[in-house]
Amino acid sequence: MLFNSWEFLVFLLVTMFLYYLPLFKKFQIAILIGASFIFYGWFQPWLLTLLLFSIFINAWTSFGVSMSPSHRLRMIWATAGVSANLAVLAFFKYSPLIASSIYGDWKNIDGIGAFIMGIPLPIGISFFNFQGISLVVDVFKEKEGTPNRLHIGSFQSHLFNTAFFKSFFPQLVSGPIVKAHDFYFQIREKYFSDIPWDHCARELILGYFLKCVVADNMKDQTFWIAYPYFVTMSSWDLVWMLFGYSVQIFADFAGYSLIALGIARLFGYQLPQNFNWPYISTSFSEFWRRWHISLSSFLREYLYIPLGGNRHGELRTYFNLFIVMFLGGLWHGAAWSYAIWGTAHGGALALERLLGRKVGQVFSFLPAPAVRFLNWLLVFSVVSWAWLLFKLPNISDAALYMQSFVKNGHIEAGKSRIFLIFLYSLPVILLHLWYLVQEHRWAVCLKNYDYLIYGLLLFLWVVNSGSSGAFIYFQF
């Protein structure tokens, strides 16, 4: 079920009604689990079997960790849990990539190769598997003495809570990736009177505006970043479309995350913030602290730090950054282009760490704002060009796009397209700028009238939405 559909609105209202009905207050979690299963199985009910399997495996192994008396046993259970999650992910997500790397073009293969290539990618698998890993690791850490907030009782109650944690519908298919220690302690009875309506309204209106007005309209402008359409387009069109795609991917995913946050809040749960205006970043490390925060913090906590982080010398730190970003890239999709995208970011992070200070000294003659601007320009340009690998997972197409950009300077630009890309980018640009100035005195005064802005966003959502498209991150 999609957040931007009529059936979802009905589903949400019915679920909320049942959830807060005093008669059913003892069954609040059961209602949310049931609703989440309906939400997930709406288009493909068979997907529920995989979700149920994943819930059971994670509940079982994490319970095993919790009940084990020795470190060695806990380690075995935790390894089994993490491996099971990775195996499920590898089978469903990466088998086709491996098969295509071995067999080549999918149109020319049959037999086992065709079977492997035909394995469907269950929606949300990357997200709920990472949450499963978080559960197993967090229980392990808790048992090893790290202060934590998980309280595991009987297996039945743990299974029940795990089912809720993994399937909670606002974050089930595209995150934010919730860590077990950030969620379990919130599981308790909720009251209708506790709903923070103004927070919910802000998150939902801004989220739907970003998704339906900005991303869905931009999608029809950036549609042409596809072979062979871009080959005969002007360099200006190509660069503007790429800029538009940077805006689109942000608006699409940040919009989804805000909607997820707002809906979760309606049920009394707080999910982690996933975006913090990433396009104002003046360094790559800052970008990754602002973009898809729940993934970067997951990778930091469950991969980078266990690998040694920056505690084993410079060389090891670069290697760790590289490997984390490579795997982070591959997490996004089963194509080598995603791995290259991640590795490029890993390389940028390593270079920044290696050369950042020295380059800063070279440009020390410039005033600080000019240096900040140049840093911002570099980060935004590299990030935007790297998105090309998201839009064109075929690497040769991405290379041809860049070649066309260089070659097509003589072709006349499509003024309407550029105008529309600029127009739909404007809200995202203004929102980023607003973030920068929001602490100024005049901005604080203006905040008293923010209902006017939310009223305008609501109006534009109703009258100027684009054709509804699936969320980009659904494919991951």
Added chain:
Amino acid sequence: VPSSTFSSKIFILKILLTFAVLAVGYSWLIKQMAVPITTGQNQYQENRLKAENYVFNRPPCSAVILGSSLSDGLKEEYFEVPVCNLAFGGGSALWGGPIVLSSLERPQVVLIETNVLVPVNQEFMASLKAEPSRSLKNASPLLRQASQPVTQLLNWLRKKIPPPVKTVDPAQAETWIQYYVQSYNQFHEKDKESFQKNLKDMEEMIRELTASGIQVIFYRMPVDPRLLQTEKLQWENEQWSVFVSRSGTTFIDLPVSAETITKDGLHLADPSLKALVPILQAAIQAKIKQ
């Protein structure tokens, strides 16, 4: 932090009030300005503009054109008889048929372009037919594509600053022709199967159209002769010939002349499109007289 306080509810009320004021004010403004909507923000919206105009404004049409982007440029104003164009870029004749069949007022004739057969796009159909969207759009023009502020702004700007007439760049056209020749010569069994399946849907659609008293004319748009030699078009045209002769209805193979100019081997430039109008118009009139 629970904020279900009085101020929190007032905040939402203020948002709703702002929304209401904007909705009323904007409705009044677009009525006053009455900007003619001649273009959409993109191909997909242009399709929706056409379809919504047909479904909700119910213009009187003796004939309806069903086709793909090849017929998209056959503008209604080129014809002397009232014609509605439901040819959709990125779509096919299969898209327009259900729209005609679900409308209360039926045309006397439909012209069906024999070209690619892209199956009906469910999302596109849902945007027109699914409830409650259909009833809401029917009740309030504000919710239709033509009322979108950005569409209004774009058309207002085009009215103020008309865009220059686009000329065909021969080099670009040649790039496209080469691309089509190459890709149309890589024609797989799977493509044939899907064409046959879509042809069955077309057969069903024709049956329903004729059962409702609508007469059918098939026509083939001219394309660059080099493309006609490709494996795909040769095979598809053979299939169409069999299909059309079996249906026993009129078929017009629109001619390619020395003056025919295509933008990319497939899509005709505006003057070449206009040149085809008299042929189609004569066929429509002949059918109406029958």
